Amino acid sequence: MNYFSSDFKLGILGGGQLGKMLLAETQKLDIQTLVLDPSNEAPSRFSCTLFQQGSLMDYDTVYEFGKKASLLTIEIENVNLDALDQLEKEGLPVFPSPKTLRLIQNKGTQKDFYVQHNIPTAPHQRFESLSHLKTSLDKNLLAFPFVWKCARFGYDGNGVKIVRTAADLSNLPEVECIAEEMVPFKNELAVIVVRNVSGEIKTYPVVEMEFHPEANQVEYVICPARISTEIAEKAQKVALQTAEAFQHVGLLAVEMFQTKDDAILVNEVAPRPHNSGHYSIEASYTSQFENHLRSILNLPLGNTDSKVAGIMVNLVGAEGFSGQVIYENIEKIMAIDGVTPHIYGKRETRPFRKMGHVTIVNQNMAEARQIAEEVKNTIRVIS
Amino acid sequence: MNYFSSDFKLGILGGGQLGKMLLAETQKLDIQTLVLDPSNEAPSRFSCTLFQQGSLMDYDTVYEFGKKASLLTIEIENVNLDALDQLEKEGLPVFPSPKTLRLIQNKGTQKDFYVQHNIPTAPHQRFESLSHLKTSLDKNLLAFPFVWKCARFGYDGNGVKIVRTAADLSNLPEVECIAEEMVPFKNELAVIVVRNVSGEIKTYPVVEMEFHPEANQVEYVICPARISTEIAEKAQKVALQTAEAFQHVGLLAVEMFQTKDDAILVNEVAPRPHNSGHYSIEASYTSQFENHLRSILNLPLGNTDSKVAGIMVNLVGAEGFSGQVIYENIEKIMAIDGVTPHIYGKRETRPFRKMGHVTIVNQNMAEARQIAEEVKNTIRVIS
Structure with missing residues (x-):
């Protein structure tokens, strides 16, 4: 199959920031893309070949959209699965598969699946x-x-x-x-697994997540996690086991708890590029977005190792501000070595809305961690 | 000035591959862009906010285009400079300045300029x-x-x-x-300098260029150049001197010869992102494209150091092939660690046409060089 500068068309359900960052990779490889999103202001609208406004939950809209694509993927789980089933039945490759999406869309069936497959979970x-x-x-x-x-x-x-x-x-x-x-845990970890159509499979290094105490949104993602090699290996093994159990094609972000007694329990998975892998754009040999693309196109997977330590800080709307966004002090953080802001392209900020992220890379993790805190204390998303 | 998710509009004259790679950075920061290019098939057409087909050499077209922009830059030197002069006179920031572009557009005045400013040149x-x-x-x-x-x-x-x-x-x-x-030389080197509106200035490491013997196009760009620290420092000093002499704003790629007796002579300059800096997307803390953007917007410059060794291989159309492009064996090179293809988005190949490039990054330069050769011997741009 010739994907590059050809008539091949990748359809993407969802046009948010994950889609936008995925489109950076399709542009790099000159692969045509169609994007469906309910909002005409979707961050992806200027990065795809053809943008279509429409509901992701409506059978007809998703089905008709899919008929225009050579292959379909998603950047958000909540899409009309009956339409995907029908498209798959008619021969369209859909990755990840609607079967997997259906399992994951419901936390109950997702948890049952772990139990059935002896995947450790609370x-x-x-x-x-x-x-x-x-x-x-x-x-x-x-x-x-x-x-x-x-x-x-x-x-x-x-x-x-x-x-x-x-x-x-x-x-x-x-x-x-x-x-x-309720399981007492000392760390929230995540491992991104990528598996292509042929079954080639790789994991990214284990990352460590720190949450904002109020908003319950990830505040720092730290790669590699500051844990022992033993725990890291255990977490990667569980992540591989999970992706294999789903026979997953694409990226699978596996969120896990490291319990007080060092057990690894799967919390939940996301069958797509994930916030916990944004650091990979700057830190990894191959970003999560490029590897998602490689995997669904059944191309060889890229190296998931890191060039340098990476920390990701989410940019969320500050409390008390709503309206046309201003990134206060962005020029101050850009003056620091190894700091790269990503602005998702949402004009309106509101409290805790994900507006962008900042990646900090450094040869030295301790230094990266210090800079990350400086970044977090300097930039403010206001209106 | 608020550039991010705002009404600010960056105008770019030229919509080729350099423009396309620059647009990857404007998308990352959600900066609106207008692109003018004579071809409706220009690689940049899907990455900008608004694409306009039109002549870059026509006064009225360039002038009217410029009136819609908040700031104007270029990705190709050959543009109508009278229109830029007029726009600048009317208060539009134009970087690099039309004065510099005029000096550089003509190799005679460019060479005279070096002589006048004691910049070593043949x-x-x-x-x-x-x-x-x-x-x-x-x-x-x-x-x-x-x-x-x-x-x-x-x-x-x-x-x-x-x-x-x-x-x-x-x-x-x-x-x-x-x-x-004719000056006998042992190496062709290049140094990319970036200088922002306030005069902050940085150089990228010295790169070494190898040319295709027939087509006289760059075949490998190797960063860092395998030269002594002394020569590297001399080359960077000359490059800085050159950018300062122009009072340049933006990127300036300074191509140089290292003569048989280790003199550094400036060959020519390009006042924009340059083929010799493509490796920076994967290898550097801040790519040349991001730093071009930072410099013209008068933002702090990003770190120009490398995370890893980088080698760039140009993908040019193979002799004997014209028509709808096929990237033969691209999946084979993608299977090698640290190999990233960039496909510019030109549907038609012809002999020696620049169709893309491949970056090879590695902790080890000798290994990177070996892989680069493997890449070059494996992938073919045919029809």
Whole structure:
């Protein structure tokens, strides 16, 4: 198959920042792209060959869009899977597969899948609705504390709540959910796995994630994670096992907990380029976006090793500001060696909205970590 | 000035591969861009905010285009300078300045400029036309051998000829030209200098260039050049001197000869991102394209050091092939660690046409050099 400067057309469902960064790679290789996104202001709109505004959840829209593409991929999980099933049935390659997306879209089936495949994960119970969960509590089949997660459409901390008492349940929606055992952990880790159509598979180094205490969004992603080689190997092994179990094609970001007693438990996966791999644009031999592209096109995978240490700081809208965005002090952080801002292209900021990220690379991790803190304390996303 | 996700519009004259790679950086920072290029098939057409087809040499077209921009830059030197003069007079920032472009557009005035500013360069004589040059030969004011260069519009080996006998003059055009003393050299080197509006200035490491024996196009660019520290420092000093003499704003690629007796002579300059800096996308902390952008926007310059050794191989159309391009064996080179192809987006190949490049990065230069040769012997640009 000739992808380069040819009539081949890669369709991408979703036109957010992940799509935009993926398009940097299709442009580099001159691969034609079609992008579907509900917003006419989507960050990807200027980087693709053809942009189409439309719903990702509407069967007809997704199906008709898919008919124009030579191969279909996603940058967001929440898309119409029935349309993808039909397109796949008609012979269109769809990576990752709708079957995998269906498993992952629902946290309940995702967790069941781990249990079935002996992938270590925190014990869980599934509930059709909040009422069913409450009934289980009443019957002492479930005990406080636990982590409540809505089964579908949660992201970035939405749809997750630590439940310690009955009062914590009062504001939760009446939706399908799971209750997960609270596992004390010392680290949140992630490993990005890439697997191509032929089954060639590679992992990126283990990264370590630090979350913002309030917004529950990742604040720093640190590569490599400052953990022992033994734990790193264990985490990579679990990540490989997970991607193999899904027979996944594309990138799979596997988020994990390192427990107090050094067990590795899979928290959840994302079947696409992921926030925890943004550092790879500057730090890795091959970025996660290029490797996603290579894998779905069944090209050989690129080297996932790092050239230098990398830390990623998310740029989220500051509290108290809404409206036309201003990146205050961006020129100050750009004056620091090894600092690269990425601006996603959203005109309007609002509190905790992901507006961009900054990568800090350095030969020396301690120095990178210090600069990352300086960056975080200097730049502000205001209006 | 707020450039990011704002109404600021960067105008770029020229939409070739240099423009396309520059646009990867404007997208990363979400800066709006307008591109003017004579071809509707220009590689940049899908990467900018607004693409306009039109002549770069037509006064009205360039002037009207410039009126829509907040700041103007170029990716090719041959543009209508009278229009840029007028735009600058009306207050539009134009970087590099039309004054510098005018000096550089003509190899005669460019060479005179070096002499005036004590910048080392091979001795030259200027001629209004080939007839005047022949008259000088007749009067013994000029002697064989020498290097004939047409004063304007030459590039990539076009417009340059080694003249050893009168017969070598027979096919040369009747245009303004220079005759340059032939200087025996052991290396062709280049140093990219970046200087911002405020005068902050940095150099990239010295690179070493190897040319294709027939096509006179660069075949390998090797960074860092395998030369002594002493020669490298001398070359960087000359490059800095040159950029300062022009009071240049933007990137200035300074091509130089290292003579047999280790003198450094400036050959010519390019006031823009340059083929000799493509390696920087993968190898440097800050690519030449990002630093060009930073410099013209008067942002702090990024670190020009390398993370790893880098070698660039040009992908030019193979002899004997014209038509819809095929990148034969591209999947084989992509299987090698640290190899990244860049496809410029030209559908039609023809012999020696620049179709793309491949960057090889490695911690070890000897290994990178070996891989570069393997890459060159494996991939073929055919039809």
